[in-house]
Amino acid sequence: MSINMAKSQPMLEVVGLGKTFGGLAANADVSFSVARGSISGLIGPNGAGKSTLFKTILGVHRPDTGRIMLDGQDITQASQQSRCRSGLCCTFQISESFTEMDVRESAMVAAYCRTSRRSEARSIADAILTDLGLAARAGRRNSELNAFERKKAELATALATRPKLLLLDELFAGCSLGEISELIDILGRLNQRDGITLIIVEHVLHVIMSMSDQVIVLESGRIIETGTPEQVSTSPAVLKAYLGEDYNVDEHQQFRRPG
Ligand SMILES: Nc1ncnc2c1ncn2[C@@H]1O[C@H](COP(=O)(O)OP(=O)(O)O)[C@@H](O)[C@H]1O
Ligand SMILES: [Mg+2]
Incomplete structure (x- = not known):
């Protein structure tokens, strides 16, 4: 494969991913791709399926449907260790x-x-x-x-x-404003200086909106919107389905469901 082809190849490609627990579809027909060297934000209300999606990409869960390509290689059936050696990692607890x-x-x-x-x-x-x-x-x-x-x-x-692709699940949770800004600096450095591709699950909206090249919105296991922060924040589908009819954004810039 030529260098140009390798460069244009997405770092991650998820196609038709589905995962059910009992009768519940935690992820259904999830497809998206993540460009090499980019930052993607993954948002959605509690229970939308964000952590399940991360765990399936990491190999903690086996998907019921779909496939996962990392840097051009199909890793759908790969072990967690082999995914890690291929450059896929998340924050360890x-x-x-x-x-x-x-x-x-x-x-x-x-x-x-x-x-x-x-x-x-x-x-x-x-x-x-x-x-x-x-x-x-x-x-x-x-x-x-x-x-x-x-x-x-x-x-x-x-x-x-x-890692060449790092998944961060609510790393910013519980941080003060000063700590959030230090983490934003660190992640920016890891992305810009070290070329690490990032996917960030986060409720603190200004983090997602300021850092992300693309934002993916999950609702009830399905992607309802993918786009730039600007596109997503003005998307009728996001405003209606994710935020509800009389949505609001609280003082911490976190989406809140009405009621
Ligand atoms: N291991 C599991 N067993 C059964 N149900 C699960 C499991 N993990 C997640 N779920 C369910 O899948 C749905 C999505 O959960 P999760 O991926 O944790 O959402 P999020 O991270 O967006 O809050 C929820 O309804 C949750 O209860
Ligand atoms: Mg979660």
Whole structure:
């Protein structure tokens, strides 16, 4: 394949993805594509199917229908480990997974996805911790960190796998305005400087609207709109189906259903 073809190929292509739990269609006929080096926002009310879609892309769930192409390769049947080696990662919940380890060790475990050498895993981990402003906390356990440091430690662990596509599920939840702006800077750097393609699930609207090249809107498991932030924020389908007839946006710029 020529370099030009590889460049124009989407980083991620999801075609007709469906996932049901019992009788409930958590995702139905979901199709979209994500350009290499772009930032996509995925929004929709609670229960719309955002996390299910992420988990299916990551290989936690098997889809009932459809296929997933990562960088031109069909990964629909691939294991989670193989997806990770192919450059697909999400923020790890290290608060649950690596409670006995310190921040550096957690990142090193993730770095072993790229190297079998301890010294190299350590230098990958340390470079990322420095970049995220966590170097001074490298020897601390997760339980000794504050909530924001824990989020950055989760991000550091994900980055240590050297992802080319990173999925972030509500990373900004519970952050102060100052922390949100620090995270926006960090993610902008990862995207612009390191070329990491990002898909962000987020309720804080100004984050999605300011960062995203495209916004995908899910409602009851189906995509109801895909477009630029401007297109989505003025889409009649989004205003009607997602926000309801008498929608409002609260003081935190979060969509609220009426009532
Ligand atoms: N493991 C599961 N088993 C059964 N139902 C699930 C499971 N995961 C999600 N669901 C259901 O699928 C729907 C979509 O959930 P989810 O993907 O978590 O939505 P969102 O992340 O947009 O809030 C919800 O109705 C939820 O209850
Ligand atoms: Mg969710």
